[in-house]
Amino acid sequence: MGAMKNVFSIDLEEWFCVYNFDGAIPREQWETRESRVEQATLAILDLLSKHNVQGTFFVLGWVAERHPDLIREVERRGHEIASHGYYHRLITKMTPEEFRTDLNRSLEILTRLASAPVRGFRAPSFSVTRKTRWSLDILRDCGIRYDSSMFPIGFHPDYGVPDARLEPHALPEGLWELPMSVAEVAGKRVPCSGGGYFRQFPYAVTRHLMRTCNAQGRAVMFYLHPWEVDPGQPRVALPFVKRIRHYNNLDKTLPRLERMLNDFEFTSVRSLYGANWAA
Numbered sequence: 001m002g003a004m005k006n007v008f009s010i011d012l013e014e015w016f017c018v019y020n021f022d023g024a025i026p027r028e029q030w031e032t033r034e035s036r037v038e039q040a041t042l043a044i045l046d047l048l049s050k051h052n053v054q055g056t057f058f059v060l061g062w063v064a065e066r067h068p069d070l071i072r073e074v075e076r077r078g079h080e081i082a083s084h085g086y087y088h089r090l091i092t093k094m095t096p097e098e099f100r101t102d103l104n105r106s107l108e109i110l111t112r113l114a115s116a117p118v119r120g121f122r123a124p125s126f127s128v129t130r131k132t133r134w135s136l137d138i139l140r141d142c143g144i145r146y147d148s149s150m151f152p153i154g155f156h157p158d159y160g161v162p163d164a165r166l167e168p169h170a171l172p173e174g175l176w177e178l179p180m181s182v183a184e185v186a187g188k189r190v191p192c193s194g195g196g197y198f199r200q201f202p203y204a205v206t207r208h209l210m211r212t213c214n215a216q217g218r219a220v221m222f223y224l225h226p227w228e229v230d231p232g233q234p235r236v237a238l239p240f241v242k243r244i245r246h247y248n249n250l251d252k253t254l255p256r257l258e259r260m261l262n263d264f265e266f267t268s269v270r271s272l273y274g275a276n277w278a279a
């Protein structure tokens with residue numbers, strides 16, 4: 001009576017790397033900000049170890065360069081290392097050449113730290129959209145076998161592919177797409193993938209949506225950022241909506257995560273889907 005396996009993933013980045021802070025903390029200032037990624041990631045790693053879950057970590061190259069021991073620790077605990085780009089730039093804001101350079105820079109660093117080939121990619125802010133479809137050819141050319149960046153929704157101002165398929169599928173570009181999860185409720189697509197949705201919705205709502213997704217035959221692609229379990233992070237002045245989106249329920253995330261790990265089965269992309277692109 002095995003329950004359906006879902007994917008547990010982390011977008012491994014610093015609290016100040018998020019797109020929300022693009023205006024407030026430009027890249028030139030990243031180096032001067034307090035690093036909090038190690039303690040937050042270790043809290044997540046310990047929770048995963050306790051529940052014997054191995055997941056996939058989409059690591060930002062800029063962070064890996066500064067915290068190689070942290071990435072080695074992620075690796076040592078059996079998690080899969082994948083790429084989240086180097087500088088956390090949205091693909092929608094890059095030229096193809098800029099994207100290729102950014103991706104390769106991240107892969108050079110991650111390949112040195114990971115024991116297995118780096119096969120996965122997740123774009124900052126899910127920025128593989130209809131307009132940036134060209135990025136898939138570049139991903140494939142750089143050795144990436146799966147992308148996990150498409151959010152099959154139409155209501156978010158910054159991302160989404162409204163008519164994208166909901167289940168993992170092979171793309172004509174020659175790699176796999178593992179879309180972010182939505183449950184279909186009364187004909188509507190409701191995100192149940194983690195991140196901000198996980199923090200804003202009461203846990204019972206998340207659990208219901210995840211169960212619905214599983215009942216509809218799809219594994220959930222769950223994601224979270226280390227800063228989402230770090231209530232002590234420095235506060236940045238933000239407009240109201242962004243402030244709520246970023247700071248709401250940070251103190252509740254870790255206990256909620258524990259409940260979720262008790263209620264559902266999780267594993268990495270590599271172990272759930274890797275047979276599809278094994279060389």
Ligand SMILES: [Zn+2]
Nearest residue numbers: 011013124125
């Ligand atoms: Zn990110």
